[in-house]
Amino acid sequence: MSDSPNKSFTGKAAGFGQLLSRGWAVLLAATFLAVALPAAAYDEGGAKAGHAKHIDAKGDKCVRDEAYMRRNHMDLLKHQRDDTMRKGIRTTQYSLKNCIGCHANEKTNSVIGSTDGKDNFCQGCHNKMAVKLDCFECHSSKPKAASGDAMHPIVAPAAQPGDKDKQSGLSGKMRWQMQAKLDSVNKGEVVK
Amino acid sequence: MSKVDNSRRNFIGAGAVATAGLVIAPGVTLFDMANAKPAGEAASSAKRWGMLIDSSKCTPGCNDCVTACGKENGVASTGHPQTDPQWIRKIELKELKSGRSHSLPMMCQHCAEPPCVDVCPTGASFKRADGIVLVDRHICIGCRYCMMACPYKARSFVHEEHHDQNPDVPRGKGCVEACTLCVHRVDNDQQPACVEACAAGNKDAMLFGDLNDPNSEISKRIATYATTQVRADLALNTGVRYQGI
Amino acid sequence: MNIDSFRKIEQSVFYALVAVIGLIAMIGMGASYYMEEHGHVVTGMNNQIVWGMPHVFAVFLIVAASGVLNVASIGSVFGKTIYKARAPLSGLLAIAMLAGGLTVLMLDLGRPDRLIVAMTHYNFKSVFALNVILYTGFFSIVAIYLWTMMDRKMNGFSKYAGFGAFIWRLALTTATGSIFGLLVARQAYASALLAPMFIIMSFSFGLAVFITVQSVMYRWNGLVLDEAVRRRMKNLLGIFVSAVLYFTIVYHLTNLYYAKQVAFERFILLDGGIYTTLFWVGQILLGTLAPLAMLFYPDAAKKCNMVFFAALLVIIGGMCQIYVLIIGGQAFPLSIFPGMTESSSFFDGQIHSYSPSLPEFLLGLGGVAIAGLITTIAVRVLHFMPEDDFRHIERRVITD
Known part of the structure; x- marks a missing residue:
């Protein structure tokens, strides 16, 4: 056995072995950089270029501030969905319907569906970040009032009394602001 | 925890009750007034929602309940009858020996011991505290085991893509679904769409209410008249009962 | 023929086999993608027949996978010598067929993208959930069993590993039968006999x-x-x-x-x-x-x-x-x-x-092909061919 640095190889194989171990090191370094550099470039709150174009929504502000929502909207939605689904808690502050109510694009009346991602709120950012949206397989991407026209019932029956939501007289924004205040007061929070 | 100020809540509740009373007046003798559950409160086992269906009042050609369910929940025909979901259907029955025929609507029976909940591998099929059996489509993987398990063939699998869903009723391809007792309406102090349609058509065959409340119309009826649960031999303690089978 | 030309033929046969079986497996994957993309409306399955051809293939592969390990069990657990030589091949086939069957089952789900959900949310009252654990555990246990059989240092432990695999396999097959046996509503099932x-x-x-x-x-x-x-x-x-x-x-x-x-x-x-x-x-x-x-x-x-x-x-x-x-x-x-x-x-x-559609058949065949692919490659790479040591066997008289 020759005493080359790679003890398991001899002769010609030794050179190959050295190349292999050097090659592995290069591969490892390249992979590390490929993952670490973009992560380092990721900025908290997305203030720099690299996120989707800012799209205006109805109402003066969202349920939480922009930086928080960019990072954590998925956790809010996930918590809310279990509350609504499993327990029947239908507060409007974090409900998906309410998000859509404000964020639906004025022209397309939807939060998804544009091909260039420039017009529709959810899809725009998700396209840019390359994160697949699963919500709208089942959830309607349009706010409530508009989608009634698009349904195709088997037979169109006479309008049913008592159909409408009793709170529908209030606008979406007013409704959630009222509910949000009620929730915060119940929780003992100071409302901002 | 700070003290809850109930005055605004009471005002809204009173206003809601007044509006509801005025609007459902024609059929008010048949319907329970569901007590207002504020949006922020969880469903509790103090209530158990159920239905009583009088098959003798059900006319064979009538499909009002089916149509209303389709409109409310966005369950529409796509031209593929074998794969189209059906949350409620009218069954025409005929006794073999006597030839007596009658019809009734069949939907998820919202059992207290649901076989579909037992067999779901992820726990997506679950029973809410107030007795409504639902599918959590966030974790349903579409294995269809619950469809094999249901004795009433209540569940449907969504075989095709859907668009333009009712925002109150999210539903989509690849998950299993069934009658939700219009849970989005029930949580809003309303009746299920089928029950309202039946009342609006003056058939009065369907009654909805709280089985745990001894003073509700439905509890009083069940205590007075003979009612049956379909497949009672399975001892599932269904929330939907029938008269006149 | 000399050993070199035999090896060359063997090599080309191997690559040809892998190519053919691999192609069938790929076609199966393509069929599953088609089913997921368009929804199950493109299959013959409907709201009345909810489990179809893919499930027939999958259940057969899973049941046979657990049974093929029997050959190894007879060797390790019951001590019959001629089966001991066959035990590694039987373990390999068990893993390969279970992999094939599970692939078909998982790709036929309405939401196969939710596999992680299936792995992380369990309703333990459901036999299906227990099966998920039993199937994944089966892979590990049989892998350990194979290791004890093929690695000389570990041969002493093969008896214990074999016993563990035997018990696990009985639980797995009982649970598979119970998938049907516990369905109280259906006249064809609802029987403890099915397990x-x-x-x-x-x-x-x-x-x-x-x-x-x-x-x-x-x-x-x-x-x-x-x-x-x-x-x-x-x-x-x-x-x-x-x-x-x-x-x-x-x-x-x-x-x-x-x-x-x-x-x-x-x-x-x-x-x-x-x-x-x-x-x-x-x-x-x-x-x-x-x-x-x-x-x-x-x-x-x-x-x-x-x-x-x-x-x-x-x-x-x-x-x-x-x-x-x-x-x-x-x-x-x-x-x-x-x-x-x-x-x-x-x-x-x-x-x-019910009329089975082409995508369902192709998916089922794809599962069989995956089992075949794993077997073909493993048999070439490792020593699975059963070799009987007859001198050892003849010393213990076989009474037939």
């Missing part, structure tokens, strides 16, 4: 698959299986096939005794069309009586072809049996209102129709 029936089916199908694969391997390597070994294995297969027949008879006779089950039995045994044909011709004639005749024919052990074809027939009969069980069981309508005829827009009260 032991699946166990005995697994013995029969697993051994048949093993004999088939072993025969092919021996033939392609120019070897001949020793007659004594063949005799033992064919007798064992005959016993298992008879046991499955026994369970089938008990299942149907019991059902015929209950008035409420008679209509269902009449459907399966008499006027169910395709299901009746598959039962009598597929399961009973081709899958039971013909193989029994071939296996117990005098001097059958001397005719290797006879045993090979008998094993193939058992496999075909097994597929027919599972088709009748799963799909025939769903075709018969639910009896929601006993004593009354039902009719509705949701196909109540009528026999449900």
